[in-house]
Amino acid sequence: MSHANCHGCSLCLLSCPMWQQHRDVQYSPQGIFKALQHNASYDDISSALFSCLLCGACDILCPENIDITATIKTLRKESFSRGIEAQLNKKVTSLLAQPSSRVEIEKKNTIILPGKALRSNPVRLIKIQSLLSNETDASLSLDDGDDIALALEVGVEIPEHRLHRFLEPLQGAKRLYVSNGHLLKSLRQWLPASELLAPGHRLSQLSKLTKKLNKNDLYLIEARSFHHDHQQKVTHYDQLRHQQGCQMNLDLQRNAIPTAAGGLNAIKPMLNSKEQLRWILSGRNIQRIIVECAEDEVVMSQISDLPILHIADLMEA
Ligand code: SF4
Ligand code: SF4
Missing domain, CATH: 3.40.50 (Rossmann fold)
Incomplete structure (x- = not known):
């Protein structure tokens, strides 16, 4: 299924950080796809295209089974071929060209x-x-x-x-x-x-760590790997949430609300990461934040005074 199959149901807006921040449909998969169906240029859609966090929350909502994140990546490539975001293209291309140190690792399983x-x-x-x-x-x-x-x-x-x-x-x-x-x-x-x-997901299966979670904790699931295996992971995290009583960065559709840490948004900030964290923290009564992803710890510490622990540190907590 391609963007031509989008029928404009708006379901992908529900969990989309772009839409949450802009409240403007053009910053959503629906907005991008409908614009293209009506002959918009790549220039017209480039701001939304490069704002997407590729968190994958929309992929599991689309009733047309459009692989939205793959489509957005393809559209980004096509934008580069039209000379859009040339500086960004150059920057990432030069990172790829830097010689990496020869990697000798002991062959392990x-x-x-x-x-x-x-x-x-x-x-x-x-x-x-x-x-x-x-x-x-x-x-x-x-x-x-x-x-x-x-x-x-x-x-x-x-x-x-x-x-x-x-x-x-x-x-x-x-x-x-x-x-x-x-x-x-x-x-x-x-x-x-x-x-x-994903290491964070594996650690969340170790009871010697998760038994330390309690109802005053907000547990931050790493959104991208969660959405890749949504069916299997949603069951696991639901069980954990019910067992320990902790809160999680899940919305009503049981999608994980991502932070805007790392990756493209770190080198070209298109979404406000503080805004994103406020959405995650909004309305919660918590005393600790537990993260699976080290990058999330860094951004969370910029807006919250609460203790922030990586799940691996729960052992000593
Ligand atoms: S991947 Fe995330 S940020 Fe991108 S369009 Fe989908 S929900 Fe929005
Ligand atoms: S959920 Fe799918 S079909 Fe519906 S508006 Fe979004 S991209 Fe289009």
């Missing part, structure tokens, strides 16, 4: 790609490594593929040699933990023989 934000806290990273290791050792990839994740989000072509360099050390791993939701989705296609998991 389990490899973790923690991402920049988690890597900046080595003590926590070791803790997570040990929590995720279980019966087998888990090794850390030295190349997080942050540039590749950004290119996937922005819609910039990834050079073959860069992709090969990134994937080669990961080949053969039975299980990969990948913090970045964009990367996780693409790695499922690139490495179909490996089991691909």
Whole structure:
């Protein structure tokens, strides 16, 4: 299904951060698709196209089964080919061209790609490594593929040699933990023989951590990986919520409201991240915030005085 199949039901507006902030239908999948159906130019839609967080909340709402996030990425690529957002294209292309250090990792069955934000806290990273290791050792990839994740989000072509360099050390791993939701989705296609998991979701399955959650906690689900596996994850998080009584960043449609942390919005802020966090916190009576994603901790600490803990730190809480 393509954007031509949009019949304008407006369901995708309900969970969309763009629409929540602008209250203007042109900042929504419906607005973008209807504009194109009526011969709008790429210039006309570019502000909305590049405001999208690719959180995936709309994908699971669309009754026409339009893969909205994939369509938005394709439209971004087409915008670049028309010379729109040339500076952004150049910036991401130059990041992809930077030589990455040669990645030598001990071949292990389990490899973790923690991402920049988690890597900046080595003590926590070791803790997570040990929590995720279980019966087998888990090794850390030295190349997080942050540039590749950004290119996937922005819609910039990834050079073959860069992709090969990134994937080669990961080949053969039975299980990969990948913090970045964009990367996780693409790695499922690139490495179909490996089991691909989000570390935050796996940690949320460990009762030694989750038994510390209580009704005064707001638990922040990482939205992108949640929406990729919505059916399976919504059941898991519902159970956790009912078991522990904690609150979660779920809306009435049981979609996870994303923060606007990291990725494209960090290098080209199109949505107000404080506004986004206010939406998540609005009307809640909480005493702690627990995050799955290290980037969410950084942005949350900018607007909230409440204690903010990563789920891995619950052990000592
Ligand atoms: S992916 Fe998220 S931000 Fe983008 S259109 Fe869908 S709901 Fe809106
Ligand atoms: S939910 Fe799908 S069909 Fe309905 S307006 Fe949004 S994109 Fe169009």
